[in-house]
Each structure stands twice: as structure tokens, then as C-alpha cells.
Amino acid sequence: MNLIHQPDSTVAASTSIATSFRHTHIFAKMFRSAVLRSLRVAARPAAVRSFAAPRVASVAVPKIQSFQAVRFYSAGGALNKDEVEGRIMSLLQGFDKVNDVSNIKSSAHFANDLGLDSLDTVEVVMAIEEEFSIEIPDKDADSIHSVNQAVEYILNQPDAA
Known part of the structure; x- marks a missing residue:
């Protein structure tokens, strides 16, 4: 027996709201954990922070981007x-x-x-x-x-x- 009868559009709207709440909740958790992680790192003493292993994902960098520009100065040619x-x-x-x-x-x-x-x-x-x-x-x-x-x-x- 169906005591509550909801039209299909109401069911779809409820499902959509629940899904978006779930996605919002997931993003909120991710944001919260990222903020807490950065606060933990910021709260560490500088000596501990400098020896702590960085938690950065390794990304392959093309050779062109990894080239560091260096200026070389040289004396001009000798005067004649x-x-x-x-x-x-x-x-x-x-x-x-x-x-x-x-x-x-x-x-x-x-x-x-x-x-x-x-x-x-x-x-x-x-x-x-x-x-x-x-x-x-x-x-x-x-x-x-x-x-x-x-x-x-x-x-x-x-x-x-």
C-alpha cells in the first residue's frame, strides 16, 4: 500500500537534491581535509617543516619548462x-x-x-x-x-x- 503518492517530477527533484547534497558534502569534506592539512603544516615549527618530506605529487615536466634562464655576462672584445x-x-x-x-x-x-x-x-x-x-x-x-x-x-x- 502506498500511503504517500508523489508525482514523478517530485521524486526526480528529491533525487536530484539528494545527489547534489551528496556531491556538495563530498567537496566540503575534501575542502575541510585540505584546509586542516595545510594548517597542520603551517603550525609545525620551521625546523620540523624543513625536514618533513613534501607531500607533492610528482609531475613530469617537459625539458623546456625545466630549463632555468641564466644570464651570462662577458667582457667585450679587447680594444685595438x-x-x-x-x-x-x-x-x-x-x-x-x-x-x-x-x-x-x-x-x-x-x-x-x-x-x-x-x-x-x-x-x-x-x-x-x-x-x-x-x-x-x-x-x-x-x-x-x-x-x-x-x-x-x-x-x-x-x-x-
């Missing part, structure tokens, strides 16, 4: 004499205190040939430092009085650029 000489001569051509630009040669002396005084020579040496990204100590700067001496000094500097 002609390049250094050309850069110093063009630097001197732009220097407004040179008395005659036609006197700028590889053998030119800053004071005798170009008419530069000691302060001008210091400015030229500072411009050379900036041009080649180096620092010339004062004792070495005092010995640079010509284009040739400047070229030789730069060529002997491994970090000149």
Missing part, C-alpha cells in the same frame, strides 16, 4: 689600438680649448702641440675616463701628456670598454 686612438682623437676634436684641430695626431702632445695647460689636461684625462668607463688614479693621470701615452694606458687596462 686604432679604435682607442680614434676615440681619443675624436674626443680631442670636440674639446673647445684645443688651439688647432689639425694638430691632433697620434703623436700630439697635449701642451706642446695642442696648447692645453695643466687644468685642460686634467679635463682631457677625465673625459678619457668617461669615454672608456674606467677610473685613472691620480699618479697615472699625471703621467699622461700625449695621445700616444693615453692610448697605451687605455690598452693596458683590461676593464676599459
Whole structure:
């Protein structure tokens, strides 16, 4: 005897609600266990956590993704004499205190040939430092009085650029 008679649509709705409740209940349990697991790990002291075996599933990673990008820096090629000489001569051509630009040669002396005084020579040496990204100590700067001496000094500097 059927005491309660429910139409088919009501039975289907009840079954659907029960199924979705069951699925929701399963997901809630999974979520709860994941939260509790992470709280347990977070509550451990750092020393214990660092020695504990990680509970991460092993996943195969393609070689491209496992490649780690690394930057390599290298020094540029060594400077050659002609390049250094050309850069110093063009630097001197732009220097407004040179008395005659036609006197700028590889053998030119800053004071005798170009008419530069000691302060001008210091400015030229500072411009050379900036041009080649180096620092010339004062004792070495005092010995640079010509284009040739400047070229030789730069060529002997491994970090000149």
C-alpha cells in the first residue's frame, strides 16, 4: 500500500537534491581535509617543516619548462689600438680649448702641440675616463701628456670598454 503518492517530477527533484547534497558534502569534506592539512603544516615549527618530506605529487615536466634562464655576462672584445686612438682623437676634436684641430695626431702632445695647460689636461684625462668607463688614479693621470701615452694606458687596462 502506498500511503504517500508523489508525482514523478517530485521524486526526480528529491533525487536530484539528494545527489547534489551528496556531491556538495563530498567537496566540503575534501575542502575541510585540505584546509586542516595545510594548517597542520603551517603550525609545525620551521625546523620540523624543513625536514618533513613534501607531500607533492610528482609531475613530469617537459625539458623546456625545466630549463632555468641564466644570464651570462662577458667582457667585450679587447680594444685595438686604432679604435682607442680614434676615440681619443675624436674626443680631442670636440674639446673647445684645443688651439688647432689639425694638430691632433697620434703623436700630439697635449701642451706642446695642442696648447692645453695643466687644468685642460686634467679635463682631457677625465673625459678619457668617461669615454672608456674606467677610473685613472691620480699618479697615472699625471703621467699622461700625449695621445700616444693615453692610448697605451687605455690598452693596458683590461676593464676599459
